[in-house]
Amino acid sequence: MAAAMELRCWGGDWGLPSVHSESLIVLAYAKFSGAKVTVSPVDWTWKTLTATVPELLCGDIVIQEPPHILSFFRKQRFNADYELTARQGADTMAYIALLEEKLRPALLHTFWVDAENYSNLTRPWFASRSPFPLNFLVPSRHASAALSRILLTKGEAPLHRITEVEGKIYSDAKECLNLLSYRLGTANYFFGNSPSSLDAFVFGFVAPLHKASLPSSPLQSHLRQLDNLTRFCDTILAVYFSSEHPCSSPPVQETMDANLQKLTQLVNKESNLIEKMDDNLRSSPQHKPHRPDTKPSLSSEKSSTPA
Template structure:
C-alpha cells in the first residue's frame, strides 16, 4: 500500500486554496495529476517560524521546493506531463525559468516590499495566522527575506538600492506577462486541452496577484488587462478547486452501474406490485390470465 501524501502549506484566502505561490503550484499539480494529498495548513502553529513550505511528507521522505515535490510526485506515477513532447518539455523548463527570473521579483516586491500593500494586506494577513509573539516576527522576517532576494538577484551595479531596481523589475514582470499571454493565446491550457506542470507554475504565480485586494499595484492592473490569463486562472479555480464543479465526469462504468441499479429497482417494484395484485385477484376467474400477462412484462424489461 502506498504511503499517504501530506502537504504542509500556507492556508487559503481571497478565493484561493492557498495565498502562497509555491504552495499553489503544488496544489494545482496534484489536482492535474490525480495525486491525493492531505493538506495541512501551517497557520497558527510554531512551524511558521522555521518551516520551509510547501513541504511534502510521504512515509519517511520529506520533500521541499515545488520543482522537487513535482519530481517526487512523478516518481510516484502522478505525472501531468506524460503527453508532452520533448519540445514541449524544453519549453516548460524555459518558461518556468522565465517566471523565476522576471516575475517572481515583482511579486515579492508587490506583496512584501511595497509599503502600502505590506501594511494593509500582507502583514495583517500573515500576522493573523501566527500566534503571539510570532505575529510580530513572521511578517517582518518574510519581508526581510523578500527584500534580500530581490537585491541579490536584481541589484547589479550600478543599481544597489531597492528604489533603484523597482522600475526594472516591474518592466521585466510586465514583459513576462505579455509573453505568457501571447503563448497561451486562445487555448485553454498552455499545451492544449490538458493542464501540465507549466500550467501549475503559471497559475501559482498569477492567481494571488489576480485575486488579492491590493491597495497599490500597477502589475495587478496590467494582469487584469490580459483577459486570457485572468480567464485561465478562473477556469482552473472553477474546474479543479470548486466543490460545485467536479474536475472530471463520472467514469462510464459507474454510469452503467447506476443505470443497471435503476433498472433493477424498477423490476423489483413491478414484481412487488404483481404479488399484491395476485393476492387481490386470487380466486377470481381473471387471475390466471392477468398473472401471465404481468410476468411477461417483467420478462421483457429484464431481457
C-alpha cells in the first residue's frame, strides 16, 4: 500500500484554495491526476519563516518545487499528461518556460514590490497568517526575495534599478498573457477536453492575479480584457475546487440554470395567485361581469362624479 501524501502550502483566500502560485500549481495537478493528498497549510505556524512551500511528504521522502512534485506524482501513476503527444509535451515545456521568464517577474512585482499593493493587500495577508513575532519578519523577507529575484533575472545592463525594469517586465507579461489567450482560444483547456500540467501551471500563475483585490494593477486590468483566460480560471475552480459541487458545470451555466429555476417558480406562484383572485371574485355577491383587471372608462368615471 502506497504511503499517504501530505502537501504543505500556504492557505487559501480570495476564492482560491491557496494564494501561493506554486502551491496552486501542485494542488491543481493533484486534482487533475486524481492524486490523493492531505493539505496542511503552514499558516499560523513557525514554518511560515522556515518552510519552502509547496513541500510534499510521502513516508520518508520530502520533495520541493512544483516540477519535482509533479514528476513524483507521475512515478506514482498519477499522470495528467498521459494522453499528450510528443508535440504537445514539447509545447508544454515551452509555455512553462515562457511563464517563468515573462509572467513571474511581473507577478512578483505586482504583489511584493508595488508599494500600494504590498501595503494594502500582500503584507497584511501574510502578517495575519504568521505568529508573533514572525508577522513582522515574514512579509519583509518575501518582499526582499522577490525584489532580488527580479533584479537578478531582469536587471541586466543598462537597467540596474527596479524603476528602470518595471516597464519591461510588464510589457513582457502582457505579451505572455496575450499568447496564452490566443493559444487557449475558445477551448476549456489547452490540450483537448482534459486538463494537463500546462493547465495547472497557467492556473497557478493567472488565478491569483484574477482573484486578488489589488488596489493598483495594470496587469490585472489587462487580464480582465482576456475573457477566455478568466473563464479558464473560473471553470477550474468550479469543476475541481468547489466543495459543494466537486464536478459541477462551469459557473456561467450554473447561474443560467439557477435563474431559470427561479423564474419558473415565480411564474408558477403568480399564476396560482391570479387563479385564487379569480375564484374569490366569482364567488363574491358583488361580482360584476367585466374582467377583474378591466378599469372603468373615462366617460363612466365622469358620469358618476357628482356635479
